[in-house]
Amino acid sequence: MNLRKRGIRTDDSAPPQDPSPHFSSARFVTSSALSERPRFSPFLANAGKAAKFRRAPASPRGNAMSHQYQAIGWNRQKRVYDVVVLTGVALYIALFIGFSAWLVPYATAETLIIRAAGSAAFLLLHVVLCIGPLCRLDSRFLPLLYNRRHLGVVTFLLGAAHGIFAVIQFHSLGDKDPLVSLLTSNQNFRSLPDFPFQQLGFLALVILFLMAATSHDYWLRNLTPPIWKTLHMLVYVTYALLIGHVTLGLLQSETSPVLAVATGAGFVTVLSLHLAAASRERAVDLNKLKTVTNGFVDACSVESIPEKCAAVVSVSGERVAIFKFDGKISAISNVCRHQNGPLGEGRVIDGCVTCPWHGYQYLPETGGSPPPFTEKVSTFQTKIVDGRVWIDPKPKAPGTRVEPSRISDVGARA
Amino acid sequence: MNEFYVGYLPKAPSGIARCIRAVVVLLLIFAAIAAIVFAKVQRTLAPSVFEYGKLGTFEGTIEASPYPILIVAGAGSAESGASRYLLVAEGKHGADSQVVAFAGKTVQLRGTRIYRDNQTMIEVVSGSISLKRDSTRSQPPSQELGIFELAGEIVDSKCYLGVMNPGSGKVHRDCAVRCISGGIPPVFATNDFNGSPAILLLTDLHQKPLPKETFLKLVAQPVRIHGSVVKTGETLYLKTGPSAISPLP
Numbered sequence: 254m255n256l257r258k259r260g261i262r263t264d265d266s267a268p269p270q271d272p273s274p275h276f277s278s279a280r281f282v283t284s285s286a287l288s289e290r291p292r293f294s295p296f297l298a299n300a301g302k303a304a305k306f307r308r309a310p311a312s313p314r315g316n317a318m319s320h321q322y323q324a325i326g327w328n329r330q331k332r333v334y335d336v337v338v339l340t341g342v343a344l345y346i347a348l349f350i351g352f353s354a355w356l357v358p359y360a361t362a363e364t365l366i367i368r369a370a371g372s373a374a375f376l377l378l379h380v381v382l383c384i385g386p387l388c389r390l391d392s393r394f395l396p397l398l399y400n401r402r403h404l405g406v407v408t409f410l411l412g413a414a415h416g417i418f419a420v421i422q423f424h425s426l427g428d429k430d431p432l433v434s435l436l437t438s439n440q441n442f443r444s445l446p447d448f449p450f451q452q453l454g455f456l457a458l459v460i461l462f463l464m465a466a467t468s469h470d471y472w473l474r475n476l477t478p479p480i481w482k483t484l485h486m487l488v489y490v491t492y493a494l495l496i497g498h499v500t501l502g503l504l505q506s507e508t509s510p511v512l513a514v515a516t517g518a519g520f521v522t523v524l525s526l527h528l529a530a531a532s533r534e535r536a537v538d539l540n541k542l543k544t545v546t547n548g549f550v551d552a553c554s555v556e557s558i559p560e561k562c563a564a565v566v567s568v569s570g571e572r573v574a575i576f577k578f579d580g581k582i583s584a585i586s587n588v589c590r591h592q593n594g595p596l597g598e599g600r601v602i603d604g605c606v607t608c609p610w611h612g613y614q615y616l617p618e619t620g621g622s623p624p625p626f627t628e629k630v631s632t633f634q635t636k637i638v639d640g641r642v643w644i645d646p647k648p649k650a651p652g653t654r655v656e657p658s659r660i661s662d663v664g665a666r667a
Numbered sequence: 668m669n670e671f672y673v674g675y676l677p678k679a680p681s682g683i684a685r686c687i688r689a690v691v692v693l694l695l696i697f698a699a700i701a702a703i704v705f706a707k708v709q710r711t712l713a714p715s716v717f718e719y720g721k722l723g724t725f726e727g728t729i730e731a732s733p734y735p736i737l738i739v740a741g742a743g744s745a746e747s748g749a750s751r752y753l754l755v756a757e758g759k760h761g762a763d764s765q766v767v768a769f770a771g772k773t774v775q776l777r778g779t780r781i782y783r784d785n786q787t788m789i790e791v792v793s794g795s796i797s798l799k800r801d802s803t804r805s806q807p808p809s810q811e812l813g814i815f816e817l818a819g820e821i822v823d824s825k826c827y828l829g830v831m832n833p834g835s836g837k838v839h840r841d842c843a844v845r846c847i848s849g850g851i852p853p854v855f856a857t858n859d860f861n862g863s864p865a866i867l868l869l870t871d872l873h874q875k876p877l878p879k880e881t882f883l884k885l886v887a888q889p890v891r892i893h894g895s896v897v898k899t900g901e902t903l904y905l906k907t908g909p910s911a912i913s914p915l916p
């Protein structure tokens with residue numbers, strides 16, 4: 254009973270249906286604090302701030318709620334995630350510095366710190382960049398995505414440590430301001446082997462800083478998703494800058510082929526994963542739905558959609574997720590309002606479409622998040638004819654209620 | 668494959684959890700291998716030493732020009748019976764202004780040793796030079812070794828001798844520019860001076876410091892220099908002019 258109340262966000266916000274039969278999701282329900290949906294970035298939001306944002310829904314269980322808020326930041330998954338990330342980084346840095354100092358006793362501490370932090374940041378950026386496409390290719394990687402921004406921020410912090418040490422080491426205590434020196438010591442922009450690689454690293458660090466500084470969901474909402482998304486696509490610019498930083502920097506001095514091959518292999522891995530994921534997405538977009546009757550298009554068969562899951566189709570240039578649940582069919586936009594996660598790869602849990610990325614939820618009938626949450630996605634009119642789902646390609650305004658189509662006995666037999 | 672992961676739930680479904688554990692273990696193993704491999708393939712770390720934190724007191728005669736040198740009797744090579752320690756100031760600065768007042772005089776100073784191969788330098792603690800005696804030593808004779816065409820790199824002596832490691836090459840270029848610009852004596856490091864590596868102080872044709880602007884753009888990259896080499900004590904000077912320095916392809 255208590256579990257149920259603190260269960261999937263239905264306590265103050267119950268979607269109008271009886272949740273008890275949906276025990277395909279029983280394992281979730283045994284958990285507590287489902288309503289602690291991570292609406293803001295945990296590493297910035299302390300519990301106090303969180304409570305301020307979340308106090309809005311006046312609820313008789315206010316105390317219980319604010320108690321739960323504390324857990325929002327650091328639920329078990331996130332703690333495990335962060336512990337693993339920090340362990341990995343510590344392991345890498347300790348092994349690199351330990352082995353270098355052992356193999357080359359006269360190596361200076363500064364160089365080893367600069368190299369350890371820089372290479373750790375660069376490696377981690379590869380992981381960050383691979384998670385997105387890996388999750389598109391296989392949903393079992395999704396736990397890596399849930400906290401990807403923590404990886405991003407750790408990448409930034411390592412890059413910053415590397416950059417700051419490099420500026421201290423190479424540019425400070427001289428006859429110019431260190432930053433002026435950083436930007437002016439080498440201006441051979443026209444020569445590749447002499448190219449000023451440190452400026453590339455600096456630019457990359459500035460972008461990483463912007464991303465990390467705006468990583469809180471507060472910014473996501475205030476910058477609006479398109480601007481924020483543009484900011485995030487800059488991660489690819491960062492990556493390109495860093496490939497330049499490394500190939501025009503370290504690889505010009507440290508000539509071991511191992512380093513060049515490793516850099517190349519990293520690039521090929523990132524590139525091919527993205528191409529593979531993109532080609533899979535393209536398959537959905539290229540699958541043009543041709544049969545149009547009375548303004549509806551023939552989207553897919555009812556049978557082809559697994560229960561509580563969706564089929565994703567592309568109509569009028571927009572991806573639509575068609576969900577099948579409890580003998581009903583509903584279609585909503587495939588694009589999560591949080592960070593554009595693919596809703597069609599989510600599940601219906603307790604009557605709510607749950608985003609695979611960070612678990613934002615939407616009612617399939619309205620496209621709106623159950624209160625107190627306010628996100629809304631577009632909905633689409635559907636109908637079922639002879640076991641096939643037809644949808645109206647014209648999106649309804651986000652949050653518009655559309656009655657689900659009932660699967661007739663014929664259709665439901667699947 | 669019917670499992671679905673929701674991040675804010677306390678536990679991931681067991682199949683997904685197993686899969687992620689395997690991925691994480693693989694990633695950790697990969698990180699460990701990457702760290703060891705990167706540590707192992709570094710080649711540019713040179714056997715050079717900066718005795719950071721180990722201050723010593725030195726006594727000798729100041730030679731102020733072209734570059735500040737402390738000539739310490741008794742120590743060092745047998746042939747001259749004296750060691751010649753290049754002097755630099757703290758940070759990326761030369762010691763010229765500190766030594767001018769003591770040119771040719773016997774002084775005591777405190778500083779930190781920096782050395783590589785047979786070359787030693789002292790980073791002088793600022794303000795620590797004190798006059799011991801006015802008496803001067805006779806200059807050791809200089810020896811002309813002839814005209815050479817050498818391939819190598821112009822670097823700042825302080826980093827190259829051990830303050831930084833690597834103290835040469837592309838990664839260190841900006842620093843070398845800063846150091847030379849700040850008055851650290853420029854040296855020419857070559858791997859082939861009569862068949863063996865050598866470090867030569869760079870001067871103009873009159874064995875005065877070469878104007879920095881004329882070669883700052885060519886620092887820390889492969890260059891060829893045509894010039895004549897003079898040996899004073901164990902110090903080598905390469906006398907050349909801006910036009911005799913050319914980048915190597």
Ligand code: HEM
Nearest residue numbers: 367368371372374375412416419451454455457458503838
């Ligand atoms: C102000 C910004 C930066 C400066 C001044 C800077 C400077 C440098 C320098 C001088 C080196 C060569 C050091 C050596 O190996 O001896 C280097 C190498 C490198 N940098 Fe940066 N860097 C900056 C930002 C970054 C950032 C943000 C990243 C990655 C996120 C990065 C990644 C690397 C990598 C992977 C290497 C080669 C391996 C290593 O030495 O660690 N750098 N950088």
Ligand code: HEM
Nearest residue numbers: 381382385402405406409464465467468469485488592593
């Ligand atoms: C230094 C910090 C960060 C780094 C390095 C980073 C890295 C990335 C990368 C690599 C992508 C590529 C898209 C993909 O693979 O699907 C991406 C996209 C994304 N990032 Fe970040 N991120 C950082 C911070 C953040 C923060 C703080 C947030 C959350 C507020 C965030 C949210 C997103 C979202 C939603 C996308 C998907 C955009 C889309 O594909 O439409 N990132 N980020």
Ligand code: FES
Nearest residue numbers: 589592594608611
């Ligand atoms: S919940 Fe974050 S993208 Fe959907």
